[in-house]
Amino acid sequence: MKNLLLSLSLIILLTSCASKKKIYQKENKKIEQSANKSSGGNYTSFNTVSYINRFKTIAITEMNKFGIPASITLAQALLESGTGNSDLAKYANNHFGIKCTSDWAGKGYYKDDDQKDDCFRVYKNPEESFKDHSEFLKRKRYAFLFELDKDDYEGWAKGLKQAGYATNPKYPDLLIGIINKYDLHQYDKREGEIDKIKREDRVLSDINKNIPQEKYKDRKTDAPTVITGNKYIVQQGDTLYNISKRFGLTVDELKALNNMVDNTIKLGQEITIKK
Numbered sequence: 001m002k003n004l005l006l007s008l009s010l011i012i013l014l015t016s017c018a019s020k021k022k023i024y025q026k027e028n029k030k031i032e033q034s035a036n037k038s039s040g041g042n043y044t045s046f047n048t049v050s051y052i053n054r055f056k057t058i059a060i061t062e063m064n065k066f067g068i069p070a071s072i073t074l075a076q077a078l079l080e081s082g083t084g085n086s087d088l089a090k091y092a093n094n095h096f097g098i099k100c101t102s103d104w105a106g107k108g109y110y111k112d113d114d115q116k117d118d119c120f121r122v123y124k125n126p127e128e129s130f131k132d133h134s135e136f137l138k139r140k141r142y143a144f145l146f147e148l149d150k151d152d153y154e155g156w157a158k159g160l161k162q163a164g165y166a167t168n169p170k171y172p173d174l175l176i177g178i179i180n181k182y183d184l185h186q187y188d189k190r191e192g193e194i195d196k197i198k199r200e201d202r203v204l205s206d207i208n209k210n211i212p213q214e215k216y217k218d219r220k221t222d223a224p225t226v227i228t229g230n231k232y233i234v235q236q237g238d239t240l241y242n243i244s245k246r247f248g249l250t251v252d253e254l255k256a257l258n259n260m261v262d263n264t265i266k267l268g269q270e271i272t273i274k275k
Contacts, residue, residue, distance in 0.1 A: 197241035
């Protein structure tokens with residue numbers, strides 16, 4: 001009886017897996033037919049130089065919006081998309097291997113990756129993929145990267161691995177190697193201190209809106225937490241710029257009050273906000 005139940009369970013499991021496989025194959029076929037119809041069956045065969053020329057503008061645009069080095073975006077896209085020639089890039093317009101998540105409401109393209117039949121996001125065009133790459137990185141675990149200079153591609157490469165973007169331990173070296181080989185850092189532009197602070201403030205505020213607010217034991221209201229009359233506790237999403245504006249100071253005045261040599265602050269840090 002026990003063996004019979006085990007056999008039935010196995011049959012049900014195999015039937016379920018086979019059924020799911022057929023559904024995934026059917027969905028993929030729809031995606032491929034739609035892509036073939038849109039392109040007329042004529043897909044651009046990229047080499048590295050033509051790929052860079054094709055997508056450098058959107059990479060620079062996203063860099064200027066959010067601070068992600070254009071070189072990092074291009075290197076990731078080259079690596080993840082097989083220079084734009086993979087089935088995922090060709091049929092799904094997915095150039096970064098971004099998978100479906102619980103908040104993804106779009107279509108999915110299925111292929112084996114970390115697991116069998118992993119679901120990958122499908123985009124209307126490659127530009128959507130580049131834009132979603134930026135939005136995808138605006139998450140709590142990547143927040144610290146947006147405090148880097150937007151031409152610090154080495155810091156970004158190492159930080160992406162640290163934050164768990166890729167499992168390959170050589171991922172930073174692969175990105176840096178591509179950037180150096182093809183001089184992708186030429187597309188990265190340094191920003192002034194004020195522009196950087198404003199950009200950090202905007203991006204980190206967006207990230208902060210998407211995650212639960214961390215509560216402190218002395219925080220009883222939604223007002224800024226001030227202790228001993230002249231101290232403020234740094235909260236998630238704070239930058240020196242938004243703290244200075246909140247308390248009617250300039251960034252330089254705030255740094256002077258706290259003997260700070262740069263703009264680095266940490267969650268939970270006590271900041272002096274008046275003499």
